[in-house]
Amino acid sequence: MTNLNRRTLLTSAAGLAGLGFLSACVSNSPGTGGTSGEASVDSSLKIGASPVPHAEILQFVKDELAKDAGIDIEIVEYTDYILPNRDLEAGDIDANFYQTPNFLKNEIEENGYKFTAGKGVHIEPLGLYSEKAKSVEEIAEGGEIALNSDPANTARGLRLLESAGLISLGDAPEDALVKPEDVKENPKNLKFTELEGGQIPRSLGDFAAAVINGNFALEAGLKPNEDSIFLEPGEDSPYANLLVWRSEDDGNEYLKKLEELLHSDEVKAFIEKTYTDGSVIPAF
Template sequence: MQSIDRRTLLTLTGLGATAVTLSACGAFGGGAQGPEEENGVTTINVGASPKPHAEILQFVQDNLAKDAGLGLKITPYTDYQIPNQALEDGDIDANYFQNAPFLETQEKEKGYKLHAFAGIHIEPLGLYSDTITDIAELKDGDSIAIANDPTNRGRGLGLLAQYEVITIKDGVEVTDATTADIAENPKNLTFTELEAAQIPRSLGDFAAGVVNGNYALEAGLKPSEQAIILEKNEDSPYANFLTVREDDKDNAGLKKLDELLHTEDVKKFIESTYTDGSVIPAF
């Protein structure tokens, strides 16, 4: 896998996030009108989480984009709250970092008008710890770190419910669950909500923490080896996809990029690169 060359550090003042521009990147571009063709090449500025999304996009840029008449500018974001705002504002042409429950929550809360293409990959959520290696080792009153955004908070509680660590009240959708919706908690676990990106760095402060797949990768964690429990992927609603503005959903360049992200080449890249099970094709 070709490594990503990080050369330019952009501080997004007023947004409180840092974006790192890859070798394929340049200045922000595209604008609110969507990407346009120039000299036979359609340049698309895509916001993405550094791992694995930006790595998958880099593979497309290096191996597939030129023949399809595309050029990618890849702008990684480390904060889940920024890419949809950047897309809505026209700073980028598309983003690739989120799943359907997260997008639906953001649209409801912030009024975004965005369009999601089909799922590309799934990153199983996992429970990690610096001190225990088995779920049975959790002690009465232990503290667990979970994400504080609504989608990943519910998803984290759902992971614990899958393994019968807790149960969630009947009638509550897992994607909407909060700690107030816990019906049974046999070990009287306590839950501390943190920004999802902070949890891998904070594992030493808790008995365990629920970590998103991309943040596990960035922290050097190996899900198949180090996760105490790992999210089950049967019928998962958490596939990640390319997202664009609603007005741009029929843009030829964006549709072509989505097609490339669903090619057999990309599927093989995912399977051969993330052999620890941290990233699984969704098509």
């Protein structure tokens, strides 16, 4: 073989290898389509969610709706309220589905997250529960009340106690992150203890009463309509749960499709048929 032919062969081989490498890079780049009509890599979405009801709703979407929409959903369950946003910021998940607008606002202000929220999907009414009192009136003088320790839910819990007539927060603005020290009137001289939300149902017997978030109540086998002694109104609630993603992904067509599916007639019907006790209410 002549030197010219050898150089030509080596050049051709290198070119083919380069094309193969480039092809591999392109086929695995976000936002690019595969061959033969295959969906792009972005069609696979990893979504963080609380087990109940968020992961259950997502599982319905995955089983019944996602395939026709060209989306492959992986559900990652979380039992706390902090990690889902941290993991979203880190890029470990593509979106999360577990939080309310007031909680999200506080998280963004405290951590500088650049997140975008969709529209409200469902509402889980906050409830006051007790193993010692059968009504709000029966809560003992000086009783200890458990509250969720994250600032947004502490404030929401105090608002619930105010609605129940147990305390007054005076003229504090509705969106203020009120704390126990902001209580202006406390006729029963109640005491307040803040705990991690998921721990409260397990500790219910240690308190005169406890404010429990809907998802944690459901996970503990509590039925809000039957077991609570006072329940937050669901109608026109500002606490609808949202799908949240990084703002840099606002243009992701598959996240847009998932947001649409979560507000479909099928999902609304699923919520209404699955949670007949009123523990989960469609927000659309």
